[in-house]
Amino acid sequence: MGTHYQAVKAADGSLLPGEFLITPVSEVNVILERAQKAFWVYQKISQEQRAVFLLRIAEEIEAIGSALIERSMAEAGLPEARMRAERLRTVNQLKNFSRILHVGEWQEPSINTGNSERPDLRKRLEPIGPVVVFGASNFPLAYSAGGGDTASALAAGCSVIVKAHPAHPGTSEMVAEAIIKAAKVTGMPEHIYQHVHDTGFELGQALVKHPLTTAVGFTGSLTGGRALFDIASNRKHPIPVYAEMGSTNPIVILPNVLKEERRTFWVDQFKQSLTLNCGQFCTNPGLMIAIDSKEIQFFMNDFESAISKESSQLMLHDGITKAYQEHKVRLKEYTTVEFYYEGEAKDARSASPALARVGGKAFIENPHLHEEVFGPYSLMVLCEDKEELEAVLHALQGQLTGTIVGGEKELNDYQKSIEILKSKVGRLIFNGVPTGVSVNGSMHHGGPYPATTNAYFSAVGDDAIKRFVRPVTYQNCPQDHLPAILKDPNPNNWCRRINGSYTFDAVQ
Numbered sequence: 241m242g243t244h245y246q247a248v249k250a251a252d253g254s255l256l257p258g259e260f261l262i263t264p265v266s267e268v269n270v271i272l273e274r275a276q277k278a279f280w281v282y283q284k285i286s287q288e289q290r291a292v293f294l295l296r297i298a299e300e301i302e303a304i305g306s307a308l309i310e311r312s313m314a315e316a317g318l319p320e321a322r323m324r325a326e327r328l329r330t331v332n333q334l335k336n337f338s339r340i341l342h343v344g345e346w347q348e349p350s351i352n353t354g355n356s357e358r359p360d361l362r363k364r365l366e367p368i369g370p371v372v373v374f375g376a377s378n379f380p381l382a383y384s385a386g387g388g389d390t391a392s393a394l395a396a397g398c399s400v401i402v403k404a405h406p407a408h409p410g411t412s413e414m415v416a417e418a419i420i421k422a423a424k425v426t427g428m429p430e431h432i433y434q435h436v437h438d439t440g441f442e443l444g445q446a447l448v449k450h451p452l453t454t455a456v457g458f459t460g461s462l463t464g465g466r467a468l469f470d471i472a473s474n475r476k477h478p479i480p481v482y483a484e485m486g487s488t489n490p491i492v493i494l495p496n497v498l499k500e501e502r503r504t505f506w507v508d509q510f511k512q513s514l515t516l517n518c519g520q521f522c523t524n525p526g527l528m529i530a531i532d533s534k535e536i537q538f539f540m541n542d543f544e545s546a547i548s549k550e551s552s553q554l555m556l557h558d559g560i561t562k563a564y565q566e567h568k569v570r571l572k573e574y575t576t577v578e579f580y581y582e583g584e585a586k587d588a589r590s591a592s593p594a595l596a597r598v599g600g601k602a603f604i605e606n607p608h609l610h611e612e613v614f615g616p617y618s619l620m621v622l623c624e625d626k627e628e629l630e631a632v633l634h635a636l637q638g639q640l641t642g643t644i645v646g647g648e649k650e651l652n653d654y655q656k657s658i659e660i661l662k663s664k665v666g667r668l669i670f671n672g673v674p675t676g677v678s679v680n681g682s683m684h685h686g687g688p689y690p691a692t693t694n695a696y697f698s699a700v701g702d703d704a705i706k707r708f709v710r711p712v713t714y715q716n717c718p719q720d721h722l723p724a725i726l727k728d729p730n731p732n733n734w735c736r737r738i739n740g741s742y743t744f745d746a747v748q
């Protein structure tokens with residue numbers, strides 16, 4: 241293997257300018273020791289200073305200007321509007337964590353005052369140490385070098401090592417330089433953030449295995465996420481891997497909602513959700529479930545007709561295009577699956593939408609039909625009746641999202657189906673589509689396995705910070721040794737739980 245590699249232009253496979261040094265595995269120990277040293281200093285730095293650092297990162301990323309947009313478009317093959325929106329989201333995530341640090345309550349401070357009979361107990365969330373982040377191919381900005389995992393880990397007080405995704409090394413490098421510059425300007429410890437490259441698995445696995453690594457953030461394939469999860473679990477000291485992987489994001493379509501007057505609206509909604517950026521979203525609607533009827537057949541005809549007008553789009557990288565085509569070939573081998581629409585791709589780097597259908601019983605019996613097909617593909621599961629619909633929902637794997645589309649009265653009639661769907665998902669959507677993930681405190685972007693490796697945590701929004709902290713209780717700790725948020729009097733008037741009640745008051 242060479243020591244350098246070049247980025248590939250998604251549109252035609254030509255090489256883009258710039259050579260990226262592949263980090264030798266022999267350097268992993270030095271990288272983690274540096275990260276650990278930086279962590280010891282960084283965890284003591286005030287929340288306000290950390291907030292300034294995050295804001296500065298946002299500013300430095302914005303300052304790269306159109307060069308970042310152009311490079312990410314070339315590497316990922318995504319359109320300009322998408323990359324501009326993604327940059328905005330990336331910058332806003334950083335600003336949001338900066339705001340959270342000023343508020344302070346995210347540390348969940350809890351105080352139970354002591355007396356002659358019981359000890360004084362004070363608890364808060366504390367950063368865990370060096371975190372390894374894997375850049376995601378489908379979000380070159382929002383889930384990569386300076387994306388949500390990096391922002392939340394830095395906000396938590398951890399040092400970060402990013403393994404760039406080899407599909408967008410130039411984009412990743414530009415963002416990494418911005419973060420390192422922001423760290424210098426704001427006086428953060430050296431190596432608080434490190435950025436490495438590899439074109440294979442060896443370096444990433446070595447980073448996960450290293451004893452100083454305390455957690456891993458990952459977005460990608462089930463195979464990749466599971467491999468890293470197993471490595472982390474088999475360490476002498478296992479660590480959490482927060483992997484976001486395969487989800488088919490089922491949409492349950494109830495009978496009455498597809499009446500002629502509403503059909504056009506829903507066909508358009510589903511078409512947009514399925515085909516946006518060639519379906520390369522973790523929340524892509526890969527599964528639709530309905531009771532077979534005349535109306536659903538009309539819906540499928542209209543859906544097919546709408547989808548057939550969509551032109552093929554570039555995919556992120558060759559591996560993803562190949563996986564999409566191979567998945568479809570495998571699905572066609574099942575006699576129970578009927579492809580009722582499949583568009584033609586304009587070239588070997590692009591993909592077109594595809595729609596297939598299967599009966600409820602056949603779906604339940606074939607586990608391969610439950611797997612994510614990454615791209616603009618959706619499988620319609622047609623059930624005989626309500627009982628079969630419930631059985632299909634029971635058979636589903638864990639999902640990031642589950643959607644139910646129906647009229648008000650119908651929702652009451654299908655309460656049990658809604659309950660079953662809820663038990664499988666991290667986000668339950670009513671009368672909407674799964675794509676489009678708002679970034680705020682109420683968003684849970686996670687779900688039971690295989691959607692993620694830990695359904696308790698969110699990869700998006702304020703609570704993403706919780707992945708990189710752990711609770712620590714200080715018992716009978718002298719005031720001078722307490723972190724600011726646990727001291728008396730109440731610093732910054734933060735809301736704390738004192739003797740069981742949430743209050744802004746000082747401890748009496």
Ligand code: NAP
Pocket residue numbers: 374375376377378403404405406438439440441442444445459460461462463464465467468484485486487521522523559560563564612613614
């Ligand atoms: P990926 O293959 O899972 O790779 C993601 C990152 O993890 C890359 O840096 C990759 O390294 C690394 N990696 C993968 N397997 C590994 C292993 N066994 N050990 C160590 N490192 C490993 O994902 P991708 O390249 O983005 O796309 C491939 C497939 O992933 C897609 O076809 C799709 O099915 C799925 N995907 C799903 C989502 C989602 O949100 N659900 C998002 C993106 C992709 P290298 O690339 O350097 O080898």
